[in-house]
Amino acid sequence: MQFRTRAIHVGSEPDAGTGAVVPPIHVASTYVQPGPGEWGEFDYARSGNPTRKNLERTLASLEGGCGALAFASGMAAVHCVTMLLRSGEHVVAGTDIYGGTYRLLHQVIDRAGIQVSLACSQDLDQLAAAIRPTSRLLWIETPGNPRMSITDLRACAELAARHGLLLGVDNTFATPALTRPLELGADIVMHSATKYLGGHSDVLGGALVVRDPKLLDRLYFLQNATGATLGPFDAFLVSRGLKTLALRVVEQSRSAQQIAEFLDADSRVAQVLYPGLPQHPGHRLALRQMNGQGGAMLSFTVPGDLARTRRVVQNTRLFRLAVSLGAVESLIEQPAAMSHASYAAADRAAHGISDNLIRLSVGLEDVHDLCEDLDRALDA
Ligand SMILES: *Cc1c(COP(=O)(O)O)cnc(C)c1O
Numbered sequence: 297m298q299f300r301t302r303a304i305h306v307g308s309e310p311d312a313g314t315g316a317v318v319p320p321i322h323v324a325s326t327y328v329q330p331g332p333g334e335w336g337e338f339d340y341a342r343s344g345n346p347t348r349k350n351l352e353r354t355l356a357s358l359e360g361g362c363g364a365l366a367f368a369s370g371m372a373a374v375h376c377v378t379m380l381l382r383s384g385e386h387v388v389a390g391t392d393i394y395g396g397t398y399r400l401l402h403q404v405i406d407r408a409g410i411q412v413s414l415a416c417s418q419d420l421d422q423l424a425a426a427i428r429p430t431s432r433l434l435w436i437e438t439p440g441n442p443r444m445s446i447t448d449l450r451a452c453a454e455l456a457a458r459h460g461l462l463l464g465v466d467n468t469f470a471t472p473a474l475t476r477p478l479e480l481g482a483d484i485v486m487h488s489a490t491k492y493l494g495g496h497s498d499v500l501g502g503a504l505v506v507r508d509p510k511l512l513d514r515l516y517f518l519q520n521a522t523g524a525t526l527g528p529f530d531a532f533l534v535s536r537g538l539k540t541l542a543l544r545v546v547e548q549s550r551s552a553q554q555i556a557e558f559l560d561a562d563s564r565v566a567q568v569l570y571p572g573l574p575q576h577p578g579h580r581l582a583l584r585q586m587n588g589q590g591g592a593m594l595s596f597t598v599p600g601d602l603a604r605t606r607r608v609v610q611n612t613r614l615f616r617l618a619v620s621l622g623a624v625e626s627l628i629e630q631p632a633a634m635s636h637a638s639y640a641a642a643d644r645a646a647h648g649i650s651d652n653l654i655r656l657s658v659g660l661e662d663v664h665d666l667c668e669d670l671d672r673a674l675d676a
Pocket residue numbers: 369370371372394396397437441466468469487488489490491500501502620621
């Protein structure tokens with residue numbers, strides 16, 4: 297079955313008892329056992345829930361993994377990966393990573409004695425130089441947030457394999473509709489399901505997908521032992537979102553391309569960061585690695601002071617001023633003050649997250665309305 301067919305049919309088989317075309321939401325927290333010490337498929341909802349399991353089956357199928365785990369949030373999923381490491385071990389992460397991941401690496405797991413180095417993941421030599429004998433995990437986000445940098449996942453997988461590291465990829469921005477990191481050699485794919493997978497700004501969730509059953513077992517153990525599982529109602533919402541994932545992402549990506557071209561031609565805009573534009577340093581790689589698309593996220597800078605940037609982000613009407621991304625409604629934000637506020641100021645400067653950088657999440661509205669909205673805000 298092709299991707300779009302699997303998105304609709306895997307994990308959404310009709311209910312055996314009633315014939316309902318959509319499986320019911322299972323709310324039970326506990327399950328009757330055949331006898332004391334005897335276990336059925338489900339026993340307690342933290343350890344397993346049929347609604348969550350359906351979602352996990354869909355996700356495993358879409359990412360091409362042996363299994364998936366659904367978490368209460370994207371951060372819970374990242375945290376679970378970091379729990380694979382012991383004190384004294386080391387993580388190498390790309391510089392363009394989600395602010396919350398940066399914070400987890402620098403202000404939470406450092407307390408457990410895990411060391412972290414950031415390196416520019418577009419430069420394989422830099423990445424390789426950051427690897428230590430204690431390195432255990434390479435963590436990559438592509439397109440990178442918020443500068444839309446593109447990292448070569450196949451090359452990263454080779455580097456990780458050479459040094460005996462696990463390669464974890466935060467695939468939240470590309471989604472499996474555009475990029476399937478496991479097929480390129482990654483060991484772990486992570487999602488904030490809050491974004492494109494859910495797709496409607498109405499659920500918080502996360503996921504891990506892996507291709508090695510032993511790694512799945514270990515992560516399952518850690519998830520069950522620490523407890524940040526996704527609830528059944530939220531699992532249902534993500535499952536519903538997945539059915540339209542490919543349609544949404546491809547259409548939103550098409551709009552983002554048009555908006556990027558519109559902004560690029562506009563003298564009120566200094567620079568547009570979008571992988572679908574030919575001048576983007578990752579353009580050719582993006583076309584290859586992202587199914588010919590640039591994705592639905594883009595950033596741009598406006599000349600002038602901070603006040604001008606603030607005026608732009610505060611004067612759109614359709615683009616709502618909010619963090620998050622990936623839903624049907626378009627959002628606008630200022631990374632330095634919002635999504636990446638938890639970065640140290642020096643790291644923000646070093647990584648090109650300037651105060652006049654503006655990030656867009658392009659939704660499903662009519663693209664002409666969206667361009668008109670930006671046009672008006674740029675005049676503010
Ligand atoms: C939102 C996001 C996360 C964190 O996910 P939550 O669901 O908010 O916990 C991680 N990575 C990326 C790229 C994100 O956009």
